[in-house]
Amino acid sequence: MSKIVVIGANHAGTAALNTILDNYKGNEVVAFDSNSNISFLGCGMALWIGKQISGPEGLFYSNKEKLEGKGARIYMETPVEDIDYEKKVVHARGKDGKEYHESFDKLILATGSVPIVPKIEGIDLKNVQLVKLYQNAEEVIEKLKDESIKDVVVVGAGYIGVELAEAFVRCGKEVTIIDCVETCLSGYYDKDFTDIMRDNLKAHGVKLAFGETVQKMEGSGRVEKVITDKGEHKADMVIMAIGFRPNTALGGNHLELFRNGAFLVDKYQETSVKGVYAIGDCATVYDNSVQEVNYIALASNAVRSGIVAAHNSCGKDLESVGVQGSNGISIWGVNMLSTGLTLTKAAKLGIQAAAVDYEDLQKPAFIEKNNQKVKIRIVYDKESRVVLGAQMTSEYDISMGLHMFSLAIQEKVTIDKLKLVDLFFLPHFNQPYSYIALAAQKAE
Ligand SMILES: Cc1cc2nc3c(=O)[nH]c(=O)nc-3n(C[C@H](O)[C@H](O)[C@H](O)COP(=O)(O)OP(=O)(O)OC[C@H]3O[C@@H](n4cnc5c(N)ncnc54)[C@H](O)[C@@H]3O)c2cc1C
Numbered sequence: 001m002s003k004i005v006v007i008g009a010n011h012a013g014t015a016a017l018n019t020i021l022d023n024y025k026g027n028e029v030v031a032f033d034s035n036s037n038i039s040f041l042g043c044g045m046a047l048w049i050g051k052q053i054s055g056p057e058g059l060f061y062s063n064k065e066k067l068e069g070k071g072a073r074i075y076m077e078t079p080v081e082d083i084d085y086e087k088k089v090v091h092a093r094g095k096d097g098k099e100y101h102e103s104f105d106k107l108i109l110a111t112g113s114v115p116i117v118p119k120i121e122g123i124d125l126k127n128v129q130l131v132k133l134y135q136n137a138e139e140v141i142e143k144l145k146d147e148s149i150k151d152v153v154v155v156g157a158g159y160i161g162v163e164l165a166e167a168f169v170r171c172g173k174e175v176t177i178i179d180c181v182e183t184c185l186s187g188y189y190d191k192d193f194t195d196i197m198r199d200n201l202k203a204h205g206v207k208l209a210f211g212e213t214v215q216k217m218e219g220s221g222r223v224e225k226v227i228t229d230k231g232e233h234k235a236d237m238v239i240m241a242i243g244f245r246p247n248t249a250l251g252g253n254h255l256e257l258f259r260n261g262a263f264l265v266d267k268y269q270e271t272s273v274k275g276v277y278a279i280g281d282c283a284t285v286y287d288n289s290v291q292e293v294n295y296i297a298l299a300s301n302a303v304r305s306g307i308v309a310a311h312n313s314c315g316k317d318l319e320s321v322g323v324q325g326s327n328g329i330s331i332w333g334v335n336m337l338s339t340g341l342t343l344t345k346a347a348k349l350g351i352q353a354a355a356v357d358y359e360d361l362q363k364p365a366f367i368e369k370n371n372q373k374v375k376i377r378i379v380y381d382k383e384s385r386v387v388l389g390a391q392m393t394s395e396y397d398i399s400m401g402l403h404m405f406s407l408a409i410q411e412k413v414t415i416d417k418l419k420l421v422d423l424f425f426l427p428h429f430n431q432p433y434s435y436i437a438l439a440a441q442k443a444e
């Protein structure tokens with residue numbers, strides 16, 4: 001029997017705790033979290049703010065009681081302040097100031113990430129909002145009740161920014177989205193695809209301020225405008241969504257870090273200190289598309305890395321299969337999905353990649369209803385011909401197709417293997433000649 005302490009009990013921590021508690025009886029399991037809630041699905045934030053769901057209740061899948069019912073001891077609103085890696089003790093402090101000291105045999109760090117906050121003038125003005133926690137969503141919804149909030153500026157046109165831009169338009173606000181890059185979603189898609197999302201945002205009335213760098217915010221107490229290098233934008237509320245950074249202060253000088261400060265872990269989620277694991281947004285992943293360690297903050301990675309660390313901390317060897325960073329977004333019915341490398345990213349990394357594109361209807365033309373166009377790009381290595389990435393977009397739900405590409409990258413499948421791959425056909429779903437195979441056949 002060993003004593004396992006988990007620090008952070010959101011998606012990664014909860015996955016680790018559930019795996020330990022469900023599969024390995026008899027361990028002493030203790031977890032600390034500085035927040036007052038567990039397992040808030042940030043992915044539901046835009047749906048909640050945009051009134052596409054009736055409330056936040058369904059956005060939680062765990063809590064202190066559930067985990068304690070399985071035998072863990074959970075301290076909420078109790079941040080861990082320090083870890084003695086030599087003596088193997090964590091020191092935490094509750095809301096009431098009470099100190100807690102827990103020894104450990106195995107330690108799992110699941111301290112996640114925090115939004116990046118630029119050090120610019122005006123960042124502390126009222127109504128400049130971060131969007132990470134359940135409480136942040138509550139704050140935004142509360143503020144939106146104030147009818148004098150008419151203009152909302154979203155800084156960052158990545159996944160959070162684009163989702164929230166839609167939500168604010170749905171709330172009847174005038175929305176401007178700013179990104180320092182010339183387009184939106186540039187971290188996930190090539191230009192042909194980002195152009196589609198750009199046009200989608202524009203068609204729904206979102207003002208685009210791409211290729212602009214925010215220099216400061218102005219207002220008397222409450223934010224009134226955002227000043228960029230190219231102009232200024234009226235703002236009653238500003239949403240900062242320019243990415244996450246790993247929250248790794250507890251590593252001190254003890255744990256080896258990745259270039260962005262994430263805990264560097266091996267395929268067993270173990271850090272540079274034996275018996276100390278790190279999972280989720282505070283840790284690195286092994287990225288199969290580049291065959292290197294990388295940092296990709298996603299709930300899907302958090303959950304899987306939690307499961308891997310849990311088994312290893314309990315003595316069962318389980319190696320991670322790595323990730324491809326597979327992801328998706330759905331904005332006013334335009335679905336976009338990507339996995340692995342875009343052509344742009346491959347070029348930046350000096351990888352000799354090529355891409356094949358194909359556009360078709362999802363189903364045979366004689367299917368007159370619910371039969372939308374699909375656009376696909378497959379990126380592959382010119383020399384080895386191994387699939388490195390894929391991007392897909394449609395108003396049809398094409399999400400299951402992307403999973404195959406995620407597996408193809410993981411298993412190093414070549415583009416040639418996809419040319420005649422057995423893909424079932426039924427007109428209710430697809431065409432006899434699949435656009436996946438037809439795209440692959442374009443690879444010379
Ligand atoms: C608006 C939004 C939408 C998103 N949508 C998606 C999506 O659709 N799909 C997807 O895959 N991902 C999505 N993500 C990303 C996803 O939420 C994160 O990748 C995920 O939350 C990571 O989980 P985690 O448990 O590793 O870290 P976190 O969620 O950051 O949790 C870390 C936990 O550690 C606790 N903690 C930190 N420091 C301490 C300490 N010193 N002591 C005690 N406790 C501590 C925190 O209180 C927190 O509960 C979204 C994120 C946001 C904000």
Ligand SMILES: NC(=O)C1=CN([C@@H]2O[C@H](COP(=O)(O)OP(=O)(O)OC[C@H]3O[C@@H](n4cnc5c(N)ncnc54)[C@H](O)[C@@H]3O)[C@@H](O)[C@H]2O)C=CC1
Nearest residue numbers: 156157158159160161179180181241242243244297327328
């Ligand atoms: N659908 C999904 O899977 C979702 C995933 N997430 C994940 O959560 C994490 C955080 O999301 P985001 O904050 O949206 O990060 P992101 O990495 O998706 O986007 C950040 C955007 O901010 C821009 N940017 C960076 N610095 C800037 C600056 N100083 N000024 C203006 N623009 C700047 C970048 O060009 C980029 O477009 C990501 O890892 C993301 O993948 C978040 C929401 C939904």
